[in-house]
Amino acid sequence: MSTSNRTNIPNSLNEHWMPFTDNKTFKKNPRLITDAKGVYLTNHQGKKMIDASSGLFCNPLGHGRKEITEAVSKQLDKLDYCQPFNQGYGGSFELATRIAKKTPEGINRIFYTICGSTAVETAIKIAIAYHRAKGDSKRFRFVGRERGYHGMNIGATTVGGMINNVKTFASVLMPGVQHMRHTHLPEHKFVKGQPDTGVEMAEDLERIAMNFGGENIAACIVEPIAGSTGTLVPPKGYLKRIRDICDKHGILLIFDEVITGWGRTGSAFASQEFGVTPDMITMAKATTNGVIPMGVVAVKEEMYDAVLDSSKNPEGTPELFHGYTYSGIPAAVAAGLAVQDIFDKEDIFNRAKEMSPYFQDGLHSLKDLKEIVSIRGYGMMGGIEMRMKDKPGKSGFQTFKHCYDAGVNFKNTGDSLIIAPQFICEKKHIDEIIEKLRTGITNYQKS
Numbered sequence: 001m002s003t004s005n006r007t008n009i010p011n012s013l014n015e016h017w018m019p020f021t022d023n024k025t026f027k028k029n030p031r032l033i034t035d036a037k038g039v040y041l042t043n044h045q046g047k048k049m050i051d052a053s054s055g056l057f058c059n060p061l062g063h064g065r066k067e068i069t070e071a072v073s074k075q076l077d078k079l080d081y082c083q084p085f086n087q088g089y090g091g092s093f094e095l096a097t098r099i100a101k102k103t104p105e106g107i108n109r110i111f112y113t114i115c116g117s118t119a120v121e122t123a124i125k126i127a128i129a130y131h132r133a134k135g136d137s138k139r140f141r142f143v144g145r146e147r148g149y150h151g152m153n154i155g156a157t158t159v160g161g162m163i164n165n166v167k168t169f170a171s172v173l174m175p176g177v178q179h180m181r182h183t184h185l186p187e188h189k190f191v192k193g194q195p196d197t198g199v200e201m202a203e204d205l206e207r208i209a210m211n212f213g214g215e216n217i218a219a220c221i222v223e224p225i226a227g228s229t230g231t232l233v234p235p236k237g238y239l240k241r242i243r244d245i246c247d248k249h250g251i252l253l254i255f256d257e258v259i260t261g262w263g264r265t266g267s268a269f270a271s272q273e274f275g276v277t278p279d280m281i282t283m284a285k286a287t288t289n290g291v292i293p294m295g296v297v298a299v300k301e302e303m304y305d306a307v308l309d310s311s312k313n314p315e316g317t318p319e320l321f322h323g324y325t326y327s328g329i330p331a332a333v334a335a336g337l338a339v340q341d342i343f344d345k346e347d348i349f350n351r352a353k354e355m356s357p358y359f360q361d362g363l364h365s366l367k368d369l370k371e372i373v374s375i376r377g378y379g380m381m382g383g384i385e386m387r388m389k390d391k392p393g394k395s396g397f398q399t400f401k402h403c404y405d406a407g408v409n410f411k412n413t414g415d416s417l418i419i420a421p422q423f424i425c426e427k428k429h430i431d432e433i434i435e436k437l438r439t440g441i442t443n444y445q446k447s
């Protein structure tokens with residue numbers, strides 16, 4: 001099939017091994033998306049659907065933004081690629097400055113990666129490099145959290161805590177990683193916003209520090225709101241307590257804001273929303289509105305200084321032996337700059353904040369549907385948890401299919417439906433999402 005004829009079903013679906021997909025089932029009954037505009041997607045049957053998860057939390061500014069397409073196209077015409085090692089071009093510096101203006105104070109050194117997974121992998125390596133720069137080479141342990149998702153490289157997989165992502169690969173995971181328990185507590189069912197209970201779950205970090213020696217732990221990584229597992233909102237005081245324990249033991253704190261970054265909570269970063277400042281922030285997805293892969297690690301200035309200052313390498317040799325062929329490539333940077341312009345021009349984070357209560361009310365209005373066992377949410381993200389049917393994941397996928405037929409698209413992870421509308425949604429779009437979710441879930445219940 002030629003590229004100009006992409007809207008039909010391809011002649012063969014066999015060769016493409018699809019990621020995170022039940023390939024056998026999908027290929028019998030494919031769901032192909034052909035067009036995207038604003039908050040709507042169209043599939044290969046010409047059916048229009050509302051995008052209720054911003055792709056994979058990627059496109060909060062809506063699909064088909066001309067400003068972004070034009071910026072990328074212009075950039076490709078002028079400079080399509082330049083190698084990023086010991087060379088560069090102005091755009092990546094400009095974008096770093098723009099990003100650093102929005103990150104919490106002091107977290108203003110920007111390392112570009114390719115995606116969220118490589119951002120996490122990079123943060124892990126920077127943590128080790130920083131401690132070594134400070135003369136502390138015995139810290140090698142990392143702490144993650146059950147039900148966390150940090151991506152799919154070996155380091156990111158290891159610090160993550162979603163069982164299916166880990167169990168096949170147990171033999172090759174990174175050594176020295178411990179996990180705190182998650183905060184998916186029974187009393188948090190149908191709690192809107194931050195739960196009042198559960199702050200004590202943070203004491204798991206203290207317990208791990210006691211068992212393994214806080215002085216051996218390089219960093220603790222958490223998603224401020226666990227996204228992929230179905231929106232686990234941190235209990236009140238939980239993140240602050242994690243920060244305090246990290247400080248007590250000299251452990252670095254990494255917030256993985258690949259989902260929560262760039263306005264999803266109503267603030268630029270969840271760190272600002274919850275008033276807790278980590279040492280590093282990872283981001284990806286919305287950085288380019290999802291159109292070109294890009295990941296970012298924002299690092300505390302003093303950590304950057306420590307690594308650079310401690311380097312005894314000869315001139316021309318990197319202080320940090322780490323980087324990617326696609327670190328801050330021109331097309332991704334052009335998209336990133338166009339996105340920053342839209343954030344500012346359209347006051348996007350406030351727009352998300354203002355729409356959040358309406359969205360959360362809509363989400364919780366589905367509470368009466370009997371196969372829903374929990375609804376959680378914060379800002380413009382929410383998780384609807386379906387009652388498990390004989391095996392995990394079955395009810396989630398069946399519900400997804402019924403909702404797809406009802407005209408609302410999103411991602412399910414296991415039995416959780418991930419709902420994360422675009423920030424450009426108006427109330428009528430939120431109403432449409434909720435209405436179609438109700439139809440889809442009701443049809444699933446009848447099936």
Ligand SMILES: Cc1ncc(COP(=O)(O)O)c(C=O)c1O
Nearest residue numbers: 115116117149150151256258259
């Ligand atoms: C919190 C978090 N970290 C990291 C990742 C990995 O990002 P990517 O798929 O771009 O590698 C994801 C992806 O969903 C994520 O949600």
